[in-house]
Amino acid sequence: MKILVLNGSPKREKSDTMHITRAFLDGMKEAAPQEVHIVNIIDKHIEYCTGCFICKRNGGECIHNDDMRELLGEVLESDLLLFSYPLYCYGMPAPMKAFADRTMPLSSMTMKKQGDRYVHIGQADFSHLKYMMICGCGFPNSKQNFEPAVMQFKLMFPNDHTIITVPESPMFNAPEAAEVTMPRLELVKQAGKQYAETxxxxxxxxxxxxxxxxxEDVYASICNGEIKV
Incomplete structure (x- = not known):
């Protein structure tokens, strides 16, 4: 499987969430060989979308000549598009949101009704693609934290999507937390193997x-400096 990993964290490989993503990919590789390309979005030149819609009328040609042209080509050549990012203000970090906005050239202005909503008809064939979102946050639980990001991802990719959201993710970068983080990463690895197989x-x-x-209360106390580790 050809996997394009879009790392939306400004921390690049030091991202808390990337610990989860790497474990998932390790599990996939246990099941079968995988072709993985990890892109740190922060390092790419991606201009903001201006909403001019020119790309939707001229066969997908954007007014900006930047790294998105190459990235969109790689998206279409991939089998799995994996968004890995930390939760920022209940959504994507700004560089990844800029990437998402700039996927407009993949669709046209023409709309069709799909269920109860209208969607743009694609200008490119990406029916073969599967989508995954792996997102970590620094809160003690997932309640009323991940919902906006999850809904956005489901609306962007209504078919063939898989979503993993993990609270307390800063612990993955804390060596002293290995007693609890390593077993969790083993579960993630198991999930990756299962996903590759089924x-x-x-x-x-x-x-x-x-x-x-x-x-939850112990984690919050640690973050608040009430418990020393």
């Missing part, structure tokens, strides 16, 4: 991965 992740396994690693 195209899905067992619901119970996904629920366990997305649950807090330590009691």
């Amino acid at each position: 195209g899905k992740i067992d619901d119970d396994l996904l629920t366990e991965i997305c649950s807090p690693m330590i009691p």
Whole structure:
């Protein structure tokens, strides 16, 4: 499988969330060889979308001549598009949002009704693509935190999507937390292997991965400096 990983964290490889993503990819590689390309979005020249819609009328040609042309080409050549990013203000970090906005050339101005909503008809064939979102946050749990990002991802990619959201993710960059983070990464690795083999992740396994690693109040106390580690 050809996998394009879009790392939306400004921390690049030091991203808390990338610990989760790397474990997932390791699991996939256990099941079968994978062709993985990781792109740090922060390092790419991506201009902001101006909303001119020229790309939707002229066969996908954007007014900006930047790195998005190459990235969109790689998107269409991939089998799995994996968005890996930390939760910023309940959504994507700004550089990744700029990337998402600039995917407009993939669709045309023409619309069609799909269920209860209208969508733009594609200018390119990306029916073969699968989509994954791996997102971590620094809150003690997932309640009323990930919902906006999850809904946005589902609306962007209504088909063939898989979503992993993990609270307490800064612990993955804390060596002293290895006692709880390493078992969690092993579960993520198991999920990656399962996904590579079946195209899905067992619901119970996904629920366990997305649950807090330590009691919520203990994590909050550590973050607040009330408990020294």
